[in-house]
Amino acid sequence: MEPAVQLRGAVTLLGRFPALAGIDLDVAAGEIVLLRGPNGAGKTTLLRLCAGLLSVSRGTAVVLGHDLPHRRAVRALRRRVGLLGHATGLYDELTVADNVRFWGRAAGASREDIAGALAACGLDGRLGDVLVVNLSAGQRRRTSLACLLARRPELWLLDEPHAGLDQDGRDLVDGLVHRAVASGATVVLASHDLDRAEALADRVVTVAGGTTTTGITSGPPAEPAPEVARVS
Amino acid sequence: MSAPPTRTGSPATRLLGALSLIGLALLLGYALWWSPADAVQKDSVRIMYVHVPTAIVAFASCGITTLASAMWLRRRSEGWWVLGGAAAEVGIVFTGACLVTGSIWGRPTWGTYWDWDPRITSTTLLFILLVGFLALRRVDNESGDPSHRGMRAAVVGLLLFPNVMIVHYSVDWWRSLHQTATITRLDPSIEGTMLFTLMLGIVVFSMVYAWLLVHRFRVGWLEERAGATGLDAALVQRRAEAGVTGGVA
Amino acid sequence: MFRDASLMAGKDLRIELRSRVTLQQVLPFAVLVLILFGIALDPDRGVLGRASGGLFWVTVLFCALLAIQRAFTIEAADGGRDALRLSGLDPAGIFLGKAAAIAAQLVAVEVLLAAGVVIMYGTEVTGVPLLLATCLAATAGLAAAGTLYGVLAAGLRVRETLLPILLLPVLTPVLIGATKAFEAALGGVAADGWPWCGLLLVFALLYLTFGTLAFGTLLEES
Numbered sequence: 178m179e180p181a182v183q184l185r186g187a188v189t190l191l192g193r194f195p196a197l198a199g200i201d202l203d204v205a206a207g208e209i210v211l212l213r214g215p216n217g218a219g220k221t222t223l224l225r226l227c228a229g230l231l232s233v234s235r236g237t238a239v240v241l242g243h244d245l246p247h248r249r250a251v252r253a254l255r256r257r258v259g260l261l262g263h264a265t266g267l268y269d270e271l272t273v274a275d276n277v278r279f280w281g282r283a284a285g286a287s288r289e290d291i292a293g294a295l296a297a298c299g300l301d302g303r304l305g306d307v308l309v310v311n312l313s314a315g316q317r318r319r320t321s322l323a324c325l326l327a328r329r330p331e332l333w334l335l336d337e338p339h340a341g342l343d344q345d346g347r348d349l350v351d352g353l354v355h356r357a358v359a360s361g362a363t364v365v366l367a368s369h370d371l372d373r374a375e376a377l378a379d380r381v382v383t384v385a386g387g388t389t390t391t392g393i394t395s396g397p398p399a400e401p402a403p404e405v406a407r408v409s
Numbered sequence: 410m411s412a413p414p415t416r417t418g419s420p421a422t423r424l425l426g427a428l429s430l431i432g433l434a435l436l437l438g439y440a441l442w443w444s445p446a447d448a449v450q451k452d453s454v455r456i457m458y459v460h461v462p463t464a465i466v467a468f469a470s471c472g473i474t475t476l477a478s479a480m481w482l483r484r485r486s487e488g489w490w491v492l493g494g495a496a497a498e499v500g501i502v503f504t505g506a507c508l509v510t511g512s513i514w515g516r517p518t519w520g521t522y523w524d525w526d527p528r529i530t531s532t533t534l535l536f537i538l539l540v541g542f543l544a545l546r547r548v549d550n551e552s553g554d555p556s557h558r559g560m561r562a563a564v565v566g567l568l569l570f571p572n573v574m575i576v577h578y579s580v581d582w583w584r585s586l587h588q589t590a591t592i593t594r595l596d597p598s599i600e601g602t603m604l605f606t607l608m609l610g611i612v613v614f615s616m617v618y619a620w621l622l623v624h625r626f627r628v629g630w631l632e633e634r635a636g637a638t639g640l641d642a643a644l645v646q647r648r649a650e651a652g653v654t655g656g657v658a
Numbered sequence: 659m660f661r662d663a664s665l666m667a668g669k670d671l672r673i674e675l676r677s678r679v680t681l682q683q684v685l686p687f688a689v690l691v692l693i694l695f696g697i698a699l700d701p702d703r704g705v706l707g708r709a710s711g712g713l714f715w716v717t718v719l720f721c722a723l724l725a726i727q728r729a730f731t732i733e734a735a736d737g738g739r740d741a742l743r744l745s746g747l748d749p750a751g752i753f754l755g756k757a758a759a760i761a762a763q764l765v766a767v768e769v770l771l772a773a774g775v776v777i778m779y780g781t782e783v784t785g786v787p788l789l790l791a792t793c794l795a796a797t798a799g800l801a802a803a804g805t806l807y808g809v810l811a812a813g814l815r816v817r818e819t820l821l822p823i824l825l826l827p828v829l830t831p832v833l834i835g836a837t838k839a840f841e842a843a844l845g846g847v848a849a850d851g852w853p854w855c856g857l858l859l860v861f862a863l864l865y866l867t868f869g870t871l872a873f874g875t876l877l878e879e880s
Contacts, residue, residue, distance in 0.1 A: 194643065196647075271669070534830055538827045544823065568868075
């Protein structure tokens, strides 16, 4: 079966800075892959690339069958992908329900999808009518999660999904990830909460200095080989 | 790559520069001495030999900027980017000169420094359009790779010439209803030596503009070259981070 | 495209309904400007009455700047731009939706201003069809050009100072056309005003077309 994500020597520039300096990554459909690495390693950039927000300057990137052309990101890909980033992407002056409704309908979600997403994240009921500006950070995360869920994406890209959430929230994330994979989606997440994330993931990939080391087996990776800074 | 050039001159520009200087000297002669004074405006008409050429050059400048922006949007090559900015910068100087000379010309002709002559008004708006364009160019765009960062300025540049035209016609139409006389006030009936001087002025100022444009372009080009660090060097540096901090359990 | 536009416009107007910024800030600002003009130009009713067309439209221009800034401040919050790019919305639809919402708010401002000008400047209202047509055409042009330049300036740290200098020269034809049309209508010679209305329509169509085509590319640049 076609891999969900396939990157070979991908180089992505942010301004003049090579945030990704040669990424090799294979993600099979239906897999849960964990990206880990130090801050500034390029995990967020990698997720954004897979979402179709960034382009490659060198190397190749094929996501969900879309060949990301050099220097132009692909719009068609974005519809099929859901990105949970650091920013909430929510409208402060609308309610939770309004936000989920808007972002869901923008992606073509039906009323049932939206209602289901709200319910799954515990946002139906009283909380649904609260303005986003009045929510706590954790509740905003839940709302963003609901917006993502309503879209029913084939590829989930989660940037530190557990951050800022309480125990219930983290369990919720895990539950949603399992449900998503069960219905055929693929999940790539970046996390610093290694215990929980490694238990969740099928595979761990280490990202450092804009490159990936070969971490095909799950569990704590072996000491990286000295040729980490290899040219792809 | 050999040592970077320290001058932006070249045999071609030196020739152009020399011709421009000769042309300017000739123009000075004709403008101030050899061409006759106007019957109505007397000697103050001589400012026209600077004012009209600078106006034409300023408008042409906008055309070049728009063209360069359009080409940049299609090709995304640095050359067009630099050209658009260079044309706007040199153009704004000529626009300023046009406004000042127009204002000075107006004083003896109309009695004031500013009459709502359609040309002066639309040229002032053109000036501000260029200022806005250059201000936008200067603003840093933090994210995005070099082929994206000029998008905003390029769109504004693309719209520059159309805007100039729309504004020009609107203002013209607007003022023509009230001041049919004024439009001709600034245009004395020109013929003979005066016409020749005017044509000479247009040619000379175009040469001066071209000379300035080439040099400004080259300076801009060198700036771009200097700014672009080799990607490979940056890649090596980036990957080295992994060696220092990588493999954290 | 139109579905996305109505979704976008609906969202913007819903935000306006909840935050009431136009109602509580832009409308009072409009009235304030009318008063300032009155003070500056000496309530010698003659001057104000004769100039009311121009003063009306200058005030609308200032309010348009506010409305446009506001429209893009909404999107600037916390990763909003990325979210829009990822959303699956047609960029042309985003453009039209935003422009429509801005236009709706401007129409509300114009209605209030019309009342204000009649009451405070003692203007006599004649040539209503021309007045209405002018308002519609001019507003469409203002909203379209404003949305286009608004997205250009959005996300820049200097957008508050840069947007006016970019946008106002571009809008001069609208000011000219709308003022002349109003003068014609209020002066009883409506026939003179219709060509100006035509200019406004051309302007609006140009910017609507350009915006629809270009907005997608502009949204990518972030």
